[in-house]
Amino acid sequence: MKLRSLPAVLPLTLALIAAPGVVAAQAADPPTPKLPPAASKVVDYARDVAPILSRSCYPCHGEKKHKGGLALHVQERLMAGGDEGPIVVVGKSAESRLIHSVARTDPDYPMPPEGEGDPLTAAEVGLLRAWIDQGAKWSTDGTDPAKSASIKSDHWSFQPPKRTEPPAVKRADWPRNPIDRFILARLEKEGLEPSPEADRPTLIRRLSLDLIGLPPSPAEIDAFVADPRPDAYEQLVDRLLASPQHGEAWGRHWLDRARYADTNGYEKDRERSIWPYRDWVVRAINRDMPFDQFTIEQIAGDLLPNPSADQLTATGFHRNTMINEEGGIDVEEFRFAATVDRVATTGAVWLGLTVGCAQCHTHKYDPITHREYYSLFAFLNNADEPEIEVPNPAIAARRAEIEAEAQRLEAKLETQYPAEGPESLSAKRAAWEKTLHPAHWTILKPTKLVSRKHATLTVQPDGSVLASGDKPNNDVYEVEVQTDQAGVSAVRLEVLPDPSLPDGGPGRAPLFLVGDFLLTEFQAAVVGADGKAAPLKISRATEDYAASSRSAALAIDGVTDTGWGVNGQIGKPHAAVFEFERSPDVVAGRPTTLKITMNQEFIHQTTIGRFRLSVTTDARPVIASGVPADVEDVLLVDPAKRTDDQRRLLTKHYLAVAPELAKAREPIAKLRQSAPHMATTMVMQERRAENARTTNIHKRGEFMKLGDEVGPGVPAVLHPLPQGAPLNRLTLARWLVDHRNPLVGRVVANQLWQTYFGRGLVSTPEDFGVQGARPTHPELLDWLATELPRQGWSLKAMHRAIVTSATYRQRSNASADQIARDPINALLARGPRFRVGAETIRDVALAASGLLAPMMGGPSVHPPQPDGVTALAYGQEAWPTSVGRDRYRRGLYTFLKRTSPYASFITMDAPTSDTTCVRRERSNTPLQALTMLNDAVFVEAAQALARRIVREAPAPTAEARIVLAFRLCMGRAPRPEELSRITAFYGDQLARLRGGELDASKIAGAAKADVDGADLNELAAWTTVARVLLNLDETVTKE
Structure with a gap:
């Protein structure tokens, strides 16, 4: 029974009435039948209504099928309606779509459909009408189905x-x-x-693998086995829980749920910086942050009072979604897809529910309606997605040192000039001043800002405007400013760099033209008292710099596929001046509103990231000088009347641009370029109330098919939101960990x-x-x-x-x-x-061999993997294999590229991070054994293990070395039959090596003869033994 909204029929009806040539045909149509009257008796749902629905409606809208997202067998679902909204208006049967459909007054959608059941009789329709008119009560106890919050x-x-x-x-x-x-x-x-x-060696290995993700050393095993204290086991547990490695082991489990990765996914799959979130997870677990706070900070840390940098970093949980940067896409469509993922992830991680099944229709099994899904969606739909710098005192101190040294060197630039004569600093500066045509500019602070594509525009203290949040493919900025100056002749648009922008900006483009923008049209108008805008004609546009074929003049040519851009000088301030043909009518001293419209209608998110507007009343032709506003103001002052501060400002600027000092400035520029950068991380940031997004139901889950607008809310089957609480992510987070959940x-x-x-x-x-x-x-x-x-x-x-x-x-x-x-x-x-996880398999091999590097935190690393893995993905990027200690860090810190995941991890069943993973599957395939025998990491681990057992065994005998190898790999000594077989295997391999059948240098690798007590052949033979032991099930299994 697919029910269509009555308003959807009305436009078609009106169109047919108005269309010429169809009147005669319409006149022959039969009149619309009238609704049968409502039954006059008191109707009981169970007795009178349920049998009708069960017979005529449940086959398509019951427990098994929910056509059109509509299910009638559950109270809250019937009242919620289907994909197109409610079908029952309680107390008003004549306005209920259910009645019009079953009474067949909607000729396009008679229910049941022809051939799928007998139509309802007039008496049955009357019973349904009476039931709705009498309050649509579900049971004889008076339950009101409209109040679905009470339904459980x-x-x-x-x-x-x-x-x-x-x-x-x-x-x-x-x-x-x-x-x-x-x-x-x-x-x-x-x-x-x-x-x-279990015996003590088994227990300590089990505990170590579980609590810190690493095997115990032989010394730790011996100490525990010999510990006579009655609470020795509990003491061991407490020691492992207090270990910093505990946060790394359990952080890995959480990062599966957070779908952590180091790249954006989709086709381009570019690298992102979000490893500080990973470090936050490890720290939070090690501090034993209460799980309710752990939840709140990740979902809504930005909404806490005066959030710390750590709390902002925590919101990276929901920034782990994928980002599509393919050319020509609709950025908003993929922001929608990311929000869909956030809803599904929240449902899976905190509720254990397949909430995502309600994206396209009411959930077929669980009490989550299509509408309730989008109410949850609304909570997560009102956040911007900026990057922030992560404070680092050591980097801040180093940057300060470098800047102090740079300023010291700049102060010496004046000594490059003679004290007097035509080559003196004052003479050179005076000559430079004569080449300039300064104008007096008045900076105007915006009184109204609009981004038509919903970017967040924020006025900064210096009067500039910074764009953040949504980063659409293209946009139009509408800016209103006020001036009380008569005779305004031009408006200046400064585009300014900012650390929050790609490569410093001034544009927002993240790819291709990184940091650039394209201003396709610049328009100005005067806003009258009636609110109407009268256009101002712009006669000329100049700029201080333009990329090839991207001059400011192209921003006033009326063509929207050309414009002004500054590619080639990214990260620097620039300006364009737009001169009016006629000054706007402004009465001196009386504020007049100017409206500036900046069209940026190119693609690739080439919108302006930071800008500032100012006006001048200069009567002569005005051009963009490339001189900062404060310097330009000083240039307008008579040299004899300049203050000492003004002279110093002018001198400082001249020294920064003087062509004769270009060589002298090079080491200063290189010094500044050497300054370390603060790490950045991706976070969530709630949008301001005036720029809040609206949320609509998406019919069938499709991005383009919008239904009713909905506000934030939670499924009625669960506990309600606190009364009066703000409807934002912080309330959602607290609701998730409410004691009533x-x-x-x-x-x-x-x-x-x-x-x-x-x-x-x-x-x-x-x-x-x-x-x-x-x-x-x-x-x-x-x-x-x-x-x-x-x-x-x-x-x-x-x-x-x-x-x-x-x-x-x-x-x-x-x-x-x-x-x-x-x-x-x-x-x-x-x-x-059972077998340990993919990362732990690698960590066990590195720990046993002695290669494991214990450093914690920081950017991801690139341990060895087979050649060509990443070349199979888009861009055919090479894998920049790490060197030194980074080569052997824990698996937690391995760089995770979504389109070509680390090969051995995927082989061992690690997730891809495209979506949340709350349960890793475990497979058993030949490829896993081949990986552990031949992957570069395991080969190097075997070579190092061979060196270690030769070096550390208590005696230079085969038996002592095999015992140590077993204890390092499996936490126990070999059984007699195992010792006998491995000893024989070692002897066989050594004989083959000494006979020239095998190449010792290739097998032993970097081992060479750098270990006392063993020649190269012996090291190679022990390497083969190590490869066998590292590949045993027991080595990678928690017993």
């Missing part, structure tokens, strides 16, 4: 978590904390026994559990909705969900509770009975055992 789903995840007491168990000696009682009670119910506790605690607890045990208590972490899996241990999940806020939202407290449980400490060996009855270990009768 009976699905388990939408109910508040119930904190139950841990159940009593028969084996009271096994539980170590409440978690264990929930697990054991289920095992006892199933007739299963928990496994014994039944989902967030469960979702976070499940994510933690999944990371430790390989499978969540809910096995579908991305879907806690109707189609998702039910929890295996619902009472435990609710206990964990309520424990999180009770612990002050401390994630470290939750980590400690899980890893100190007897459940976690079980041996992972599975008996035949356990495999038969619980192959996926859902009941947890044994400890966790």
